[in-house]
Amino acid sequence: MNILRLVNQTQLVAVFLIALWIILLVGLAMLKPAALNPNMVTSVLQFSTILALVSLGQSLVILAGGAGIDLSVGGTVSLSAILGMLLLKAGVPAALLPVICIVSGLLLGMGNGILVTRLGIKPLIATLATFFVYSGLALALTRGAAQPGVPDLMLNWGRGITFGIPLPFLTLVIPAFLTVGIILTTTAWGRWIYAIGANELSTKLVGIPVDRTRFILYSISGGLAGTAGFVTLAWLGSGRPNVGQNLELESLTAAMLGGFAIFGGRGNIVGVFAAVILLVTLKTALLQMNVNTVWQLGIVGVLLISVLLLDQLSQRSR
Amino acid sequence: MRPLHNLTAREQILLAACVAACIVFAIVSPYFGTIDNANTILRNSVELLLIGLGMTLLMAMGAIDVSIGIVLGVAAIVVGQSLLHGFHPLVVTMSGPIVGAILGIVTAVVVVLGRVPAIVGTLGLLGVYRAVIYFALGGQWLSGLPRDLTTIVTRSVFGIPVTYWVIVLVYFCVWIALRRTPFGLHLLATGGSEEKARLSGLSVIKIKFAAFVVSGALAGLAATFYVATYRNVEMTIGTTLALDAVAAVVLGGTRIQGGRCSLIGTMLGVLLLRILQNGLLLIGVPSLWQPVITGSLLIAVLSLEAIAGRFFNPKLSFGAKT
Numbered sequence: 001m002n003i004l005r006l007v008n009q010t011q012l013v014a015v016f017l018i019a020l021w022i023i024l025l026v027g028l029a030m031l032k033p034a035a036l037n038p039n040m041v042t043s044v045l046q047f048s049t050i051l052a053l054v055s056l057g058q059s060l061v062i063l064a065g066g067a068g069i070d071l072s073v074g075g076t077v078s079l080s081a082i083l084g085m086l087l088l089k090a091g092v093p094a095a096l097l098p099v100i101c102i103v104s105g106l107l108l109g110m111g112n113g114i115l116v117t118r119l120g121i122k123p124l125i126a127t128l129a130t131f132f133v134y135s136g137l138a139l140a141l142t143r144g145a146a147q148p149g150v151p152d153l154m155l156n157w158g159r160g161i162t163f164g165i166p167l168p169f170l171t172l173v174i175p176a177f178l179t180v181g182i183i184l185t186t187t188a189w190g191r192w193i194y195a196i197g198a199n200e201l202s203t204k205l206v207g208i209p210v211d212r213t214r215f216i217l218y219s220i221s222g223g224l225a226g227t228a229g230f231v232t233l234a235w236l237g238s239g240r241p242n243v244g245q246n247l248e249l250e251s252l253t254a255a256m257l258g259g260f261a262i263f264g265g266r267g268n269i270v271g272v273f274a275a276v277i278l279l280v281t282l283k284t285a286l287l288q289m290n291v292n293t294v295w296q297l298g299i300v301g302v303l304l305i306s307v308l309l310l311d312q313l314s315q316r317s318r
Numbered sequence: 319m320r321p322l323h324n325l326t327a328r329e330q331i332l333l334a335a336c337v338a339a340c341i342v343f344a345i346v347s348p349y350f351g352t353i354d355n356a357n358t359i360l361r362n363s364v365e366l367l368l369i370g371l372g373m374t375l376l377m378a379m380g381a382i383d384v385s386i387g388i389v390l391g392v393a394a395i396v397v398g399q400s401l402l403h404g405f406h407p408l409v410v411t412m413s414g415p416i417v418g419a420i421l422g423i424v425t426a427v428v429v430v431l432g433r434v435p436a437i438v439g440t441l442g443l444l445g446v447y448r449a450v451i452y453f454a455l456g457g458q459w460l461s462g463l464p465r466d467l468t469t470i471v472t473r474s475v476f477g478i479p480v481t482y483w484v485i486v487l488v489y490f491c492v493w494i495a496l497r498r499t500p501f502g503l504h505l506l507a508t509g510g511s512e513e514k515a516r517l518s519g520l521s522v523i524k525i526k527f528a529a530f531v532v533s534g535a536l537a538g539l540a541a542t543f544y545v546a547t548y549r550n551v552e553m554t555i556g557t558t559l560a561l562d563a564v565a566a567v568v569l570g571g572t573r574i575q576g577g578r579c580s581l582i583g584t585m586l587g588v589l590l591l592r593i594l595q596n597g598l599l600l601i602g603v604p605s606l607w608q609p610v611i612t613g614s615l616l617i618a619v620l621s622l623e624a625i626a627g628r629f630f631n632p633k634l635s636f637g638a639k640t
Contacts, residue, residue, distance in 0.1 A: 069437065115617065119624040124382065124437040125564065125574050129616040132561050136609035143606065249445050252438060262435055298449025304442035308434040 013259035017274040021281060028285045038164060040284065046166040046235070048280040050077070052173045052273065053228040054247050055254035056180060057109075057221030059272045061123075062255055064214050065197030065264025071127040072112055073225045073251055075134030077244030080105040080229035082138045085147035085239035094151040101230035102223055108134060109222015113215035131248065138241040147239035158234025168231045176224065181269050193217070197264030246297055253304040254279055262308065279303075325582065328571035332586040336593055343597030350600050360482075361547065363592045365390065365540040366562055367485055370570075370584045371492050372533030373563040378496075379509035379529060380576030381436040383425060385444040386537050386563060387556030391451050393417040393541035394551045398460045401467055401545065410467055411542055418538015419531050421447075426530035430523055451553065461550035471546040481543060488536065493581055505529060509576025558609055565616040566591055574620070591615075 029036050054073045061070045084101040088094060108130070115126040150158075160167035184190035195203045196210050204210050225244075232243045257275035260267030283296050325333065344351035369386055376383055383389075396417045400410045429439040471481050496502035504525050507515040516522045545551065568574060569590060570583025594615075595608050 067435070071437075071441075115621070119621050121620045121624060122574050125568070125620065126617070128384070128437075128561065128564065129613045129620075132558070132609040132613035133617070136607065136613060140604065140606040140610055143604070246445070249441055252441065256438075262438055292452065294449050294452035297445040301442040301445025301449070304445070305428055305432075305434070305439060308438060308442070309428070309432045312433050 013268070013271040014274060017257065017271065017278050021274075021278050024278070024281055024285060028288070032288055042161055042164050042166060044277065044280050044284050045169045047284060048276050049166065049168045049173055049231050049235075050228045051247070051250055051254060051280060052169075052276045053176060053224045053231070055251040055258075055272050055276050056176060056269065057224035058248075058251040059255040059258065059260050059267060059269060060180070060193070060217045061214075061221050062260050062262065063197050063264055063267055064193050064217050066200055066210075066214065067123055068116075068197075068214065068217075068264060069123050069127060069252070070109075070112060070218065070221045071124065071248045072108070072131040072134055073221065074244035074247035075131045075136075075138065076105050076108045076222050076225035077229045077232065077247055078138035078241055079108060079134045080226035081233050081239045081243060082142055082147065082241055084230065084233060085149065086141060088149065089147070094154075097151070097154065097233070098230050101233070102226045105226015105229060106219055106223040109219040109225070110215070112222065113218035116218060117211040117215045135242075135244065138244075142239075142241045144241055146241070148237065150233050150237050150239075154234040155237055158231065158237075168234065172227060172231065176227075177269060177273055184269065189213075194265055197261075197266070199265070246300075249297070249304065250279060250300055253300050253307070256304060256307045256311070261311065326571065326580065329580060329583050329586060332569065332571075332583060332590060336586060336590050339590065339593045339597060343593070343600065347597065347600040350597055355596065355600075359589075359592050359596050362596065363588050364481055364485065364543050364547070366559065366566065366588045366592065367585060368488060368536045368540040368543070369533075369559060369563045370566045370588045371488065371581065372536035373567050374570070374572055374579050374581055374584045375492070375496070375505065375529045376436075376533050377509075377564070377567050377572050377574060378576055378579035379505050379526060380512070380574075381429070381526065381529070382564065383440045383530070383533060384437065384560045384564075385425065385440040385447055386533065387559030388444055388447040388451065389418060389421045389425075389534055389537045389556075390541045390544065390559060391551070391555035392421060392447050392454070393538040394545050394555060395451065395454045395460065397467075397542050397545045398463055398551045401463050402460075404464075407466060407470060411470070414538040414540075414542030414545075415535045416538065418541065419535040421538070422531040422534020425534060426527045430526045430530065451555070455551070455553060459550055459552050461552075463545065463549040465549070467542070467546040468549060471543060484539075484543075488539070489581065489585070492532075496579070496581065501525065501528070506577055506579070509573075509578075511577075558612070561609060561612055561616075562588075562591055565612050568616055569619055 025036070054077065058070055058073055061068045080101045083104045084097050087100050088097055092100065112127055112130055115121045115130070116123045157167050157171075162170065184193065192203065192208050192213055196208065196213060200210060229244070233239055236243070254272055254275040255267070256262065257278065258267065258269070258271030258273070260272070279300065282299070286296055286299070340350075349355060369390065373383065373386065393414045397410060397414045400413045405413075425440060425443060428434055428443065429436045432439065472479050474480075475483055496505065504515065504520050507518070507520060508522050508525050512522055544555075566587035567579075567584050569587035570580050570585070572579040572583065591612060594611065595605075598607070598611065599605060
């Protein structure tokens with residue numbers, strides 16, 4: 001019966017998101033028909049890559065409950081990209097660039113994990129502090145200047161397109177979502193994550209290592225943010241210290257829109273995937289109509305609040 | 319309010335840290351130990367002192383408001399505009415707190431009535447208010463505002479500028495509300511355990527609602543002082559104020575789970591932060607490092623607290639949460 005409700009919920013979220021998406025596309029078609037072309041699909045997917053990776057990590061952290069949240073994702077993206085470029089400048093072989101970015105992201109995520117699970121600091125305060133430390137470090141280490149000099153080979157990958165799909169999306173986002181989806185639905189470890197989010201005390205009593213699982217999830221979130229940091233390098237051609245700006249807000253919105261419960265234990269990554277595409281389509285459409293990026297921030301904020309309010313209302317009426 | 323020997327250990331340590339930081343910076347930098355610089359530090363603390371008081375109330379009941387710096391920004395724009403239009407000084411002065419209180423009501427409606435976790439709700443509002451600031455400023459600074467407001471707040475009464483009288487008055491009001499009225503007791507009870515507070519018959523929603531409105535009004539009052547001092551409003555106004563306020567409150571010994579708070583601790587925390595920021599700037603650390611230092615300080619204090627808590631309380635197992 002529980003699973004039946006889960007399926008219904010997922011379908012409901014999917015229908016809701018697709019409806020919103022169609023409204024958005026129809027609106028764009030009426031206001032600016034020239035913007036609707038195959039190139040738009042490519043550009044939406046290109047822009048989605050970073051948000052999709054970060055939102056996946058954010059969703060996993062939220063799913064495991066315990067007021068879990070990762071506000072530091074944006075800072076992690078910026079700092080891992082900057083660390084990669086700074087080490088490259090210091091003489092580390094260029095081939096190691098992706099490894100450096102991913103590992104530094106992983107380490108930053110582990111930092112969050114230690115603060116939250118080992119020291120028992122509230123996730124929101126711990127990751128708020130690390131957000132300022134990480135994003136501040138990215139700015140302070142570079143004095144705010146972009147770090148150029150990404151190798152051509154990586155640029156070819158980062159800007160490459162096959163059959164209209166950007167290579168980073170094809171080689172990172174799709175495998176990442178498939179892997180996480182399979183882990184969440186078919187393995188015991190994946191079911192643990194749902195269980196921990198749904199009822200922490202019972203899972204502790206049956207012997208599931210709650211803290212270790214959450215620690216791993218914070219690390220994964222950091223690792224995915226580090227991967228996103230590498231994608232920004234390969235795509236933009238330089239390490240920008242503010243590249244991860246506002247990602248915490250956008251990834252939270254994607255997770256909430258995608259049907260994840262803020263208190264954990266409920267959600268499906270298919271919804272997150274759809275929500276990311278919807279958000280990026282919205283941003284691209286606004287960009288096409290020359291709306292300032294600050295407005296996008298406002299709209300994302302309104303979306304986040306309304307989704308949360310709707311979710312609370314539907315929970316109460318059940 | 320309380321004599322020195324009545325301060326808790328935490329507050330004494332903070333006071334000692336402030337004094338120690340002052341001594342170190344005065345030795346290292348010839349510019350630090352001057353009356354002018356002391357005035358600058360106090361001047362720079364005004365907004366954070368007011369916002370810190372509100373944040374203490376919020377965190378005492380286990381909530382938080384990360385949009386508070388931007389609330390100050392929105393209120394500052396209204397104050398600046400009413401100053402430009404030459405309204406009566408009383409209207410100009412009061413427009414800050416009123417706008418702040420209105421935004422506080424908005425936050426309270428979302429977070430308290432909507433039952434959205436404070437961190438996520440206020441993060442969403444942060445995005446909305448940013449857009450509002452952009453819309454109101456149109457990408458340009460509000461600068462070169464008239465001096466009317468400045469002359470009011472810098473006027474001395476009994477040798478002390480009006481600004482500091484207001485801070486003392488606000489501190490006293492918040493202290494009375496927190497320590498001498500049922501409201502304060504109920505607020506702390508809500509922070510200690512919302513469920514138990516509700517079951518004891520307290521109107522938890524009313525208490526939380528009031529705290530958010532007070533916090534917003536204090537941020538609005540801070541906006542009035544901000545405009546009076548700097549006479550401009552820039553696009554990036556208030557971006558790190560929320561972190562500074564949270565750091566000051568935590569440094570001051572307020573429990574982040576709620577239920578226990580220290581107003582005097584928050585005041586000392588604000589001073590310590592501002593002394594550190596001023597001193598580090600004077601010895602040549604670029605201001606870009608400030609969020610890194612504040613964030614690290616916050617993490618260090620929380621980690622030490624967690625480790626010390628485990629050390630003195632053997633009942634807590636590894637990784638357990640209190």
